Amino acid sequence: xxxxxxxxxxxxxxxxxxxxxxxxxxxxxxxxxxxxxxxxxxxxxxxxxxxxxxxxxxxxxxxxxxxxxxxxxxxxxxxxxxxxxxxxxxxxxxxxxxxxxxxxxxxxxxxxxxxxxxxxxxxxxxxxxxxxxxxxxxxxxxxxxxxxxxxxxxxxxxxxxxxxxxxxxxxxxxxxxxxxxxxxxxxxxxxxxxxxxxxxxxxxxxxxxxxxxxxxxxxxxxxxxxxxxxxxxxxxxxxxxxxxxxxxxxxxxxxxxxxxxxxxxxxxxxxxxxxxxxxxxxxxxxxxxxxxxxxxxxxxxxxxxxxxxxxxxxxxxxxxxxxxxxxxxxxxxxxxxxxxxxxxxxxxxxxxxxxxxxxxxxxxxxxxxxxxxxxxxxxxxxxxxxxxxxxxxxxxxxxxxxxxxxxxxxxxxxxxxxxxxxxxxxxxxxxxxxxxxxxxxxxxxxxxxxxxxxxxxxxxxxxxxxxxxxxxxxxxxxxxxxxxxxxxxxxxxxxxxxxxxxxxxxxxxxxxxxxxxxxxxxxxxxxxxxxxxxxxxxxxxxxxxxxxxxxxxxxxxxxxxxxxxxxxx
Amino acid sequence: xxxxxxxxxxxxxxxxxxxxxxxxxxxxxxxxxxxxxxxxxxxxxxxxxxxxxxxxxxxxxxxxxxxxxxxxxxxxxxxxxxxxxx
Numbered sequence: 001x002x003x004x005x006x007x008x009x010x011x012x013x014x015x016x017x018x019x020x021x022x023x024x025x026x027x028x029x030x031x032x033x034x035x036x037x038x039x040x041x042x043x044x045x046x047x048x049x050x051x052x053x054x055x056x057x058x059x060x061x062x063x064x065x066x067x068x069x070x071x072x073x074x075x076x077x078x079x080x081x082x083x084x085x086x087x088x089x090x091x092x093x094x095x096x097x098x099x100x101x102x103x104x105x106x107x108x109x110x111x112x113x114x115x116x117x118x119x120x121x122x123x124x125x126x127x128x129x130x131x132x133x134x135x136x137x138x139x140x141x142x143x144x145x146x147x148x149x150x151x152x153x154x155x156x157x158x159x160x161x162x163x164x165x166x167x168x169x170x171x172x173x174x175x176x177x178x179x180x181x182x183x184x185x186x187x188x189x190x191x192x193x194x195x196x197x198x199x200x201x202x203x204x205x206x207x208x209x210x211x212x213x214x215x216x217x218x219x220x221x222x223x224x225x226x227x228x229x230x231x232x233x234x235x236x237x238x239x240x241x242x243x244x245x246x247x248x249x250x251x252x253x254x255x256x257x258x259x260x261x262x263x264x265x266x267x268x269x270x271x272x273x274x275x276x277x278x279x280x281x282x283x284x285x286x287x288x289x290x291x292x293x294x295x296x297x298x299x300x301x302x303x304x305x306x307x308x309x310x311x312x313x314x315x316x317x318x319x320x321x322x323x324x325x326x327x328x329x330x331x332x333x334x335x336x337x338x339x340x341x342x343x344x345x346x347x348x349x350x351x352x353x354x355x356x357x358x359x360x361x362x363x364x365x366x367x368x369x370x371x372x373x374x375x376x377x378x379x380x381x382x383x384x385x386x387x388x389x390x391x392x393x394x395x396x397x398x399x400x401x402x403x404x405x406x407x408x409x410x411x412x413x414x415x416x417x418x419x420x421x422x423x424x425x426x427x428x429x430x431x432x433x434x435x436x437x438x439x440x441x442x443x444x445x446x447x448x449x450x451x452x453x454x455x456x457x458x459x460x461x462x463x464x465x466x467x468x469x470x471x472x473x474x475x476x477x478x479x480x481x482x483x484x485x486x487x488x489x490x491x492x493x494x495x496x497x498x499x500x501x502x503x504x505x506x507x508x509x510x511x512x513x514x515x516x517x518x519x520x521x522x523x524x525x526x527x528x529x530x531x532x533x534x535x536x537x538x539x540x541x542x543x544x545x546x547x548x549x550x551x552x553x554x555x556x557x558x559x560x561x562x563x564x565x566x567x568x569x
Numbered sequence: 570x571x572x573x574x575x576x577x578x579x580x581x582x583x584x585x586x587x588x589x590x591x592x593x594x595x596x597x598x599x600x601x602x603x604x605x606x607x608x609x610x611x612x613x614x615x616x617x618x619x620x621x622x623x624x625x626x627x628x629x630x631x632x633x634x635x636x637x638x639x640x641x642x643x644x645x646x647x648x649x650x651x652x653x654x655x
Contacts, residue, residue, distance in 0.1 A: 009588065009589075009592050012588065013585060013588065016581065016584060016585070016588075017581070020577055020580075020581045023577065024572075024577055027572050027577075028572060031572075049574055181572070181574050181577075184574060184578070185574075185577065185578055185581065188578055188582070188620075192582070192616075192617060192620065196609055196613045200604055200605060200607070200609065203605060204605060339603065340603055340604055340605075341603070341604065341609070342596075342600040342601055342603055342604050342609065342610065343596070343600055344589050344592045344593065344596065344609075344610040344614075345589065345604075345609050345610055345613055348585065348589070348613075
């Protein structure tokens with residue numbers, strides 16, 4: 001593809017941004033005096049900052065590039081990843097789960113599992129999570145460096161080293177606070193950097209009406225009904241009627257329930273931001289305040305992809321073609337940046353793009369060093385040391401986490417299959433996790449054995465299902481069917497993944513109940529106080545004005561989400 | 570709060586805004602063909618500048634409002650470590 005040329009002003013903007021990122025770390029370094037400061041920001045973050053960091057940490061490589069690509073490939077249906085696959089779960093975690101996470105004073109999600117169940121359940125979650133964060137951070141780094149190489153002609157190694165050093169420096173200096181502050185800075189940069197692109201793109205295609213008209217051509221060219229690229233729900237009654245190849249039940253249950261709740265409610269990467277909040281109310285409001293901008297993000301990240309495919313199909317080849325003749329969707333957003341933005345704003349847009357990758361990396365690294373130090377080192381390797389010792393270990397873990405991410409980034413360049421395989425494995429582990437949390441938090445009879453073996457059963461069920469099915473046109477192997485027999489063929493890979501998640505969740509849910517009933521309860525009601533719904537005092541928010549109460553906020557957020565779904569039905 | 574986060578946000582966007590506005594004024598009009606003839610650097614620069622200044626305004630206001638309770642940067646207030654450490 002044609003490379004984007006940067007001018008002096010663009011480099012100036014990039015350098016100023018890096019100076020601010022490092023400056024924030026430097027300014028915060030004197031506040032890090034204990035491990036609590038380093039890993040939990042001393043629980044001192046106001047709700048609005050924690051809320052913006054909550055979405056920014058999730059804004060990794062997958063979001064800006066991936067959602068833009070999906071917008072081009074699937075159109076408006078990509079919004080389900082927000083309005084079905086994120087907002088309801090964010091409201092749930094804020095209103096129902098935060099009281100246990102924050103109230104139990106657990107310092108991490110695995111530590112909650114230890115308090116609620118036992119050491120083996122914590123260990124299982126801590127180890128898989130630690131490995132997963134390192135690889136996600138490595139994939140972020142790899143994707144960023146590859147993109148900069150392709151779009152700007154930068155040296156791959158230099159990009160990896162530069163991004164690793166910057167993220168390392170600001171986390172090492174200021175710990176979680178530094179990561180959170182920078183995530184908020186990145187949030188504003190991403191919004192203000194991409195908005196002009198969206199506005200120019202919309203102006204070019206003739207507004208929403210012009211865009212839908214062009215997208216109708218895209219849809220009919222691909223053999224779907226007009227509107228398949230610009231409606232979110234209209235074509236979901238059958239999997240063959242929409243470009244995603246999913247039907248509404250698989251989408252709502254698989255994405256909207258299992259995958260979404262599994263991610264937003266149990267992934268320490270995001271939950272850590274809320275745990276750092278300065279009060280229980282602030283912790284509960286964190287995901288709710290995050291949901292407000294989150295529901296508008298489709299306009300920022302999906303729309304550029306949709307505009308790109310509309311221009312590609314009607315104006316002749318905007319997107320570069322891959323070897324198989326289909327457009328390279330992953331380049332939709334970078335191509336749009338180069339297409340519309342002149343030198344100056346181009347620097348701002350590219351800085352925003354780099355910021356999104358770095359916030360994803362930093363989120364993974366801060367989650368990794370906490371889980372490593374508290375849940376693996378302190379509980380299994382060297383318990384009973386001074387706080388100063390664990391602070392040192394946290395610093396060392398940050399360096400180690402970054403080095404391991406760099407190694408993972410290089411592993412991705414050499415063995416693409418290994419990365420795919422690991423991601424698949426993590427999917428198997430994560431899909432059932434929400435069942436464990438749901439039962440643990442709402443049913444006091446759930447036992448440690450039930451939780452642990454239920455999780456294993458769910459993971460196994462996921463692997464078994466994946467091994468016996470295939471998606472249309474895929475070759476048996478990593479994409480499924482590795483057990484030799486193909487019992488069912490799904491219309492798309494996405495449908496296959498949604499159903500793997502549904503089956504893993506159901507298996508874990510039933511197995512956990514069955515095993516819990518067969519095993520003896522080890523934790524008394526007293527030990528479970530603050531960890532289980534029935535044994536925790538209700539949060540009363542009567543002292544707060546009505547508009548500040550989490551429940552009111554939750555209702556407002558859900559109401560607005562429904563309105564958005566109806567508008568773009 | 571340890572460091573008023575609105576300060577770096579306000580500063581950074583005010584600088585970006587000023588830079589882009591000036592660049593928008595002095596740059597060659599020909600580069601705006603791709604942005605549909607709109608001088609986006611000038612206009613978006615002004616938007617960023619306004620955003621940055623509003624953020625800085627909040628910082629100034631909260632500093633004026635917190636007289637005795639929390640003096641903004643406590644110069645020699647708490648510093649258990651000798652200055653040599655930093």
